[in-house]
Amino acid sequence: MVLYLISLLPILVATILLYQRWWRSNIPPGPKPKFLIGNLHQMKPLWTHSFSEWSETYGPIISVWIGSQLTVVVSSSDLAKQVLRDKDNQLSNRHRIARMTQTGTDLVWSDYSPHYVKLRKLCTLELFSLKSIENFRSLREMEARSMVVSILKDLMSNSADGQARKPLVVRKYLAAVVLNTISRLMIGKEFGSEEGKEFKSIVEKEHLLSGSGTLLDHVWWLKWVSSWFISDKEFLAHKDRRTKWFRGAIMVEEDVAIEDHKGFVRKLLVLKEQKELSEETVGGLVWNMLTAGADTTAVVIEWAMAEMIKCPTVQEKAQQELDSVVGSERLMSESDIPKLPYLQCVVKEALRLHPSTPLMLPHKASETVWVGGYKVPKGATVYVNVQAIGRDPANWRDPYEFRPERFLQEETDVKGRDFRVLPFGSGRRMCPAAQLSMNLMTLVMGNLLHCFSWSSPIPRERIDMSENPGLLCNMRTPLQALALPRAAARVIPLPSD
Numbered sequence: 001m002v003l004y005l006i007s008l009l010p011i012l013v014a015t016i017l018l019y020q021r022w023w024r025s026n027i028p029p030g031p032k033p034k035f036l037i038g039n040l041h042q043m044k045p046l047w048t049h050s051f052s053e054w055s056e057t058y059g060p061i062i063s064v065w066i067g068s069q070l071t072v073v074v075s076s077s078d079l080a081k082q083v084l085r086d087k088d089n090q091l092s093n094r095h096r097i098a099r100m101t102q103t104g105t106d107l108v109w110s111d112y113s114p115h116y117v118k119l120r121k122l123c124t125l126e127l128f129s130l131k132s133i134e135n136f137r138s139l140r141e142m143e144a145r146s147m148v149v150s151i152l153k154d155l156m157s158n159s160a161d162g163q164a165r166k167p168l169v170v171r172k173y174l175a176a177v178v179l180n181t182i183s184r185l186m187i188g189k190e191f192g193s194e195e196g197k198e199f200k201s202i203v204e205k206e207h208l209l210s211g212s213g214t215l216l217d218h219v220w221w222l223k224w225v226s227s228w229f230i231s232d233k234e235f236l237a238h239k240d241r242r243t244k245w246f247r248g249a250i251m252v253e254e255d256v257a258i259e260d261h262k263g264f265v266r267k268l269l270v271l272k273e274q275k276e277l278s279e280e281t282v283g284g285l286v287w288n289m290l291t292a293g294a295d296t297t298a299v300v301i302e303w304a305m306a307e308m309i310k311c312p313t314v315q316e317k318a319q320q321e322l323d324s325v326v327g328s329e330r331l332m333s334e335s336d337i338p339k340l341p342y343l344q345c346v347v348k349e350a351l352r353l354h355p356s357t358p359l360m361l362p363h364k365a366s367e368t369v370w371v372g373g374y375k376v377p378k379g380a381t382v383y384v385n386v387q388a389i390g391r392d393p394a395n396w397r398d399p400y401e402f403r404p405e406r407f408l409q410e411e412t413d414v415k416g417r418d419f420r421v422l423p424f425g426s427g428r429r430m431c432p433a434a435q436l437s438m439n440l441m442t443l444v445m446g447n448l449l450h451c452f453s454w455s456s457p458i459p460r461e462r463i464d465m466s467e468n469p470g471l472l473c474n475m476r477t478p479l480q481a482l483a484l485p486r487a488a489a490r491v492i493p494l495p496s497d
């Protein structure tokens with residue numbers, strides 16, 4: 001028997017080798033991988049930069065081996081169309097990168113499945129429909145006003161006459177306005193300061209837990225090493241902490257939550273039985289919205305503000321438009337947006353040049369498909385390099401210039417229909433909150449520009465425009481700016497305290 005099995009061994013090995021050969025044949029070209037580590041040793045901290053450089057050599061569809069994982073990256077609008085529209089049936093699963101996302105019972109990290117479709121429908125109907133967006137309009141306007149008040153307060157405490165003396169860290173106000181808006185949307189209230197602090201600390205820890213294992217998580221034969229650094233016990237403790245925060249900040253006691261909270265969570269709790277949603281799923285959805293929504297939106301506004309400080313003519317043009325449409329007797333509201341075409345172009349231009357997630361989120365092939373004449377085998381990870389597409393000279397003249405005017409000349413959709421600019425992705429996994437975040441970004445940016453003139457405390461050309469590595473494309477150095485109140489800011493009575 002043993003001899004029989006041993007004699008079968010070469011056949012087995014040969015079959016595996018042939019299968020591997022077949023699996024790797026016709027895959028897109030790319031840099032030569034090394035045994036076991038793939039191309040990891042050649043990757044720059046900013047993966048998008050490595051991908052763009054390799055695309056120049058090998059073409060707009062490349063294979064990169066991240067450890068043992070085949071990753072296909074596309075960097076042209078034609079190929080993005082194939083991935084996100086023509087073949088999205090087979091390319092809509094998620095490659096789950098971090099240990100925190102492994103169960104995939106939430107919306108962001110779930111594979112495309114009946115469970116996913118149920119969650120997506122629920123979110124679209126209850127949270128992101130035009131009717132829901134309109135229902136929550138006054139809430140966003142209240143938060144934008146609070147942001148202006150908070151900037152004025154800080155200016156007052158910086159100097160006796162409320163004029164710009166000390167630079168402000170712009171990110172602080174953006175993070176607050178966006179998180180407060182989304183938490184009100186989700187749980188019907190802003191987080192208390194302790195809840196907010198705990199939330200931020202949990203998110204930071206989560207980045208650490210998922211980020212510190214990045215390399216190790218990609219190399220299967222090294223995965224066990226990552227448990228030296230981050231034990232399963234530590235992961236479980238973190239999960240418990242998240243659940244505890246979730247229960248304390250959001251669920252309180254279920255009955256109280258159902259009675260008092262007017263946000264999405266209340267609806268989820270009401271629908272929990274009917275839709276067969278586990279507590280893990282409800283928690284996952286809330287977590288998805290808070291984490292997928294807050295930073296992504298704030299990041300784009302911070303880049304836009306940096307670009308406008310570097311390019312004061314754009315800032316002045318937007319301010320002139322705001323003054324002539326809104327005047328200086330009231331703050332800008334969302335109903336002004338259709339009459340502010342230039343401001344809308346500023347938002348689009350920021351999304352083109354600085355999409356918050358330059359590689360979107362990783363997709364995964366549920367079957368073997370052909371893209372651009374190459375094979376994308378089942379199980380391969382697929383990234384669409386939307387940053388490279390938004391900066392592609394084949395699509396855009398002077399792509400690195402921040403020039404909102406380019407969008408005045410032709411009506412361009414940035415919500416998934418025009419494949420030259422895909423900040424929210426496209427197709428079935430596209431960001432469900434694209435319209436909501438467009439409204440929020442335009443409102444916040446409009447109020448910042450209407451109420452203040454922004455300048456740099458250092459020479460403009462020295463503003464650090466480099467990017468932080470990671471899934472989310474933050475400014476590496478948080479933007480610091482001087483804010484000078486404009487006439488519109490007088491609408492708000494200056495705080496006495």
Ligand code: HEM
Nearest residue numbers: 108289292293296297356360361423424425429431433437
């Ligand atoms: C400027 C703001 C935003 C940008 C640029 C953005 C961009 C994206 C992108 C590129 C994806 C992945 C698409 C794909 O993998 O094909 C995504 C997914 C997602 N976004 Fe956004 N997003 C923004 C704001 C928001 C907000 C405000 C929320 C929620 C309140 C949100 C919730 C989500 C969710 C739940 C997903 C997962 C969808 C799925 O997997 O089906 N996003 N977003």
